[in-house]
Each structure stands twice: as C-alpha cells, then as structure tokens.
Amino acid sequence: MTPHQHIQNRIAQALVKLGFDISDEKLLILEKRKLENFGDIATTVALSLAKSAQRPPREIAQQIVDAFEIEPSIIERIEIAGPGFINFYLSPSCLQQSVIDIIRSAEQYGRSNKGDNKRVQLEFVSANPTGPLNIVSARAASVGDVLVNLLNMCGYQAQREFYVNDAGRQIELLGESLAAQYLTELGQPTPIPQEGYHGEYLRELARMLISAEGDVYLHLSTAERNRQFAQKALLYMLNRHQQTMEHFGVHFDVWFKESRLRETNEHLAVLQRLEISGHTYEQDGAIWFKSSAFGDEKDRVLLTNDGRPTYFLVDIAYHENKFERGFEQVIDFWGPDHHGYIARMSAALQALGHPKDAFQVCIIQQVNLLRNGQPVKMSKRAGEIIEMDELVAEVGVDVTRFFFIDRRTSQPMDFDIEIAKKQSDDNPSYYVQYAHARICSVLRHAEEHGFHLDQLKSTQFLTEAAALAVAKKLLDFPEVIIKAAESLEPHRLTGYLVETATLYHKFYHELQIVTDEQSITESRLLLCLATRQVLANGLQLLRISAPTRM
C-alpha cells in the first residue's frame, strides 16, 4: 500500500467514525504538496463537508485529525492550516522505506492494474498513402505510441493501429499522377490531374520504375496502366510509411486496409443494420443517416444518389469492425481539420448500439515548424509538406519524441528545429537524460571506491531535506502514469521527469554522495539507484534512450 492509499483509508475511517457520509468519492481525493510548508499530502475534505454539516471547516478538520489514527512509521505529523486544510507530513522512515521498495520493484515500478485488462485500441497517424508522412504525423506518432505504453503500464491491454485508406478516388488519382510522371519521363509530356498529387516523390518513383523495368507499361491501355500504377504507388507509399514509423520506434500492431472492408462488403452490412433499425431514410436519391438524432448538427449521406458508398459509411464499418474484434474502448487521434467529423461518427456508433463513451477522439493540434523563430519553408520535393523523415534525420528520434510529448495535444505547438538541435539548457530532453547519465557516473565512481551496489541495504541516513525531496518525488511516479494514461495527457510524464531530474541535480549539488562515511554513502547510493530506476522507467515509456554517459 502506498502512503497515499494509507492516508486515504485512514481518513475514510475517521470520517465514518464521526458519522459522515463518504459515498461521494470526490471527498477523498488528496492533494499533492504544493509548497514545502503545506505538507506532503493534503486534504480539503473538511472544507467540502463544512456546508452540509453547517459547521466551521476548521472545527471539522480538528475532529477529523482527532479521530485520525496515526501510524508513526508513515506519518510524522498532521496539521490544520488556512481555512481548514489538513496537511500530512510523511515520516523519514516512510520515505526511506519507499526508496528500498522502488529498487526492489525495478522495472515494474510504476505498474498498476488500474485498467483491469480492459482492451483498448488506439488508432493514430493513419495518413493517406498518397504522399510522405509529414510533421503532424510525427506528433501523432509520438503521442499515440507513448499513450499505448502508458495504458499498458497501468493494466490496460492497449494496441496500436494504423488505418490505410487504400481505396477510393484518391488512389485512382494517385495512379493517374504516377502514370503522368512516367509518361512525361519517357518523353510523352502528360499533365498531372488537377486534383492529383504533384509532389516530387512520384517523379522519383516513376524514374525508379523506368530504370528497373523500362517502358513496358507504355503499351498498356490507359485504364490498365492507371490501375497498375495505383497499386505500385500504393505499395511504395505504404512501405515508406512503415519504414518511417519503424525508424521512429513506433511499432503498429495492425495496419488495417480500407480495401479489406470494401472487399467483404462490411460497409453494406453496416448500412443494412442501420436501415433495419430505422436510422436511415432516402432523399434526393441518396441514403441518409439520421445522425442528428444522436447530437450531430445535421444528417449525413451514406450512399450517394449514384449508389456509391461515402467515405463516412466505410469509416463506420471500420469502427464497427474494431468493436467486433473485441475492443471495449476505441480511441482515435485526429487532426484539427477532422473535428467536425466526431459528432457523426459518435452518432453512428451509438446507433449501432455502442455506449457513447466507448468511442473517443483526441484532437492533436497542428505543428508550426520554425527555424530560429522563422517559419520553415515548405519542401517542394514532398509537395507542400515537411517530411517527417527530414525532421527526424535532422533533430534525432529522442529529442523529436520528447518535444512532441512535452506539450498538451490540445495546444497548437511551435517546433523550433534549432532549439531542438541545441545540446544545451534549453533542451529538456537532454536535461532528463543527463540526470540519468550523471547517476550512472556516480555509481561507477562508487564502485571504483569499493562499494558493491547490489549489497547496499540501509537508507536510514537519508535525512536531509534535499534527499527526502527526491524520495517524495519518486513516490509520485505510479500516480503520474495513471493520470497521464487515463487523461490521455502524456505531457504529464515528461513534466514529471523534468521535475525529478531537477530534484536529483539539487541533491547532487548539495550533498556529497560518495564520502568516507560508509553508512551515509550507502543511503545516498540507494537513493541514486532508485532515482535512476524511475528515470529509466519513464524514459522507457517514452521510448527515449537512457544513456549511461553523455
């Protein structure tokens, strides 16, 4: 049991003893320390109860404190402060023990079973296979990947999925665009369709085709050539997307193809279900879904008046397919340009009988790429986008991931390449990694001085404020993971790691770790080991390297 849980339980006991109703779970939520003299853990329960009890909050606080059973090995003292806060101070022995516990838990420290094995699917990036991945995909990849790690760390069964839109009009256009480049390269200037793809990458692909196979496609009929080229371009782009993601350290469990749904007519089955359940109607020759009945602002077309399924219908089938595969919770990460789409998808899934909150969309806001404060010009090569590969090649995987995760997804962000590349104070990624490397260095130094790290036992000489502050911070780790995972806010983790690194650096400066005093050194080395473990576990969740020297 964590000190946090211990205090929560004892407060509940005290409240019951005093005859308060504790059915409201919010009552027992504890506050983390804000300032040094506000305790390590605080509760506002007396303030919350004051109204219904019609008594002054401080009086209630006093009653609770009197009824509270203190476990001296965990709690040093309790005080009432301000209008009625109850502040708990953890005892040094509790913190000393926690350091030992963390080392013992090793890479399992931070794991919990909060998720109760609930099956969750996260779908992210899902960029169209019509061009290279851009920097927005890099942000989505970072966030989605880390969130899956976080969810799995607290007991969910989470999976990564990439949806490949390999069917429909855009793929036809892709084929036509490639064919135009191919013919042009072979001396038959052919315009790329207006709505087609004009990026350099298709010209490169056309050249590759020519050097590999020559002009064999010249003699095909236009329709056949377009069809074959669509498949060639598709395979090529998909392959590149997969390489980009692998290189970035993101391993999708499933690459799900839209064409699969169409081949098996799953969209028609879904359409039928919606029709049978009375959620559709015909108008102007098209089939409409009554999404407005579920909160959407207007109804949406499922089958066009010439009988073609809309993208929306196929997308409904895709999401239905996810649930059929057994996921209880489905979370999509979309760009801000798709937010208008949320209501209709949510409506459709409700119409198909899924609970409203089983489907969730997280909008990841846009990225403005800067260089020394100036907007980066678009690359012609890629066709009006900045390629993810280029960014990662220049900045590096670790820093790129850290920068994207360090900001709330709901916030549009500026990504300055020059700051990201700087190996200096402005770079929080290095700051955390440096703390890890520094600990490793200290530990090496200790071993050179005859300390055997696996034989250290006692933390009883961890008594200074700087050392205990680190221990307190380490204690927060499991809670941070749960909060970050369940609120879909991975930036909480990077923020926590920076804070942890800060406290460690302070501790390092204030106290000599390896000293002539055997027992003091032992205690401090154990704190180093625990800190290293937490930093390593955190960096592992971010899939950022934890260097042993820098």
Added chain:
RNA sequence: GCGCCCAUAGCUCAGCUGGAUAGAGCAACGGACUUCUAAUCCGUAGGUCGUGCGUUCGAAUCGCACUGGGCGUGCCA
C-alpha cells in the same frame, strides 16, 4: 451565421474534475568547477491568468457575454 480548439512572465509552456502565496525553462543580470559529469546548481528581476459579469466560504480553473487567433461547417477523402 453555427460548431470546436486556443488566449497565463519578453519568448516557449505547465497549472484547469474549484482550494492556501499562479509555477518551470529560455532570454536578462549576479554568483558557483584543484572536490562523485558545469549538458549542472544558487540568487535577482519579471504577472490586471485576453475583457466584463455571474455562481461561492473560495475562480487561472465552472457558467454566460464579448475581444482576438486557428480550424471546421461537401451526396470529398
């Protein structure tokens, strides 16, 4: 017009299921390396939390109305 996102220190951002004195980093200024990694640390300075009402014991946080910026609002994908 309607809907969504955003607005916090000069800059980049935390803090938001209501809590105590709104925090970091960068930039600026001043300090600390003969001592376990100075990619570090310490100190100084920096704020009408976009504006105005409201809810209440208490609001950066919740509600309403404005202002300013971004995005959406297809029988496109």
